[in-house]
Amino acid sequence: MRARVLIRPKQGILDPQGEAVQRALPALGFSGVANVRVGRLVELDIEEAEQLAPMCDKLLANPLVEDYEVQLLDGSG
């Protein structure tokens, strides 16, 4: 099945990429944007979905500074 993992900086952890995006937007003419957080997106085909959590802990995310969320997509992904 196709799975998606959303990886975000933990609440309270500095997010330099998010800050950079937020500061760049007004110069490009965009206003009314706040609380920008930039993280990673991993999508993969996996046979056993229960492997996803240990996989995130060991490789995909850094549990010290990142939270992750797993979404199972339908087979066609």
Add this chain to the structure above:
Amino acid sequence: MRARVLIRPKQGILDPQGEAVQRALPALGFSGVANVRVGRLVELDIEEAEQLAPMCDKLLANPLVEDYEVQLLDGSG
């Protein structure tokens, strides 16, 4: 409102991060994983949702090599 942007390497575009993850998994004891793609996740509060597409084209994604998908989340996001 809270919005989420999923940014992925386009189909057919080389994804070195995805390849690296896919190769690292067997060494960590994970099997049955294929078609790993690594992209970026941007979440933000925005007042006018119609600004999201031009924002992606101009700043968040590189339209030459990346596709993006916008998801509007509920206010509590």
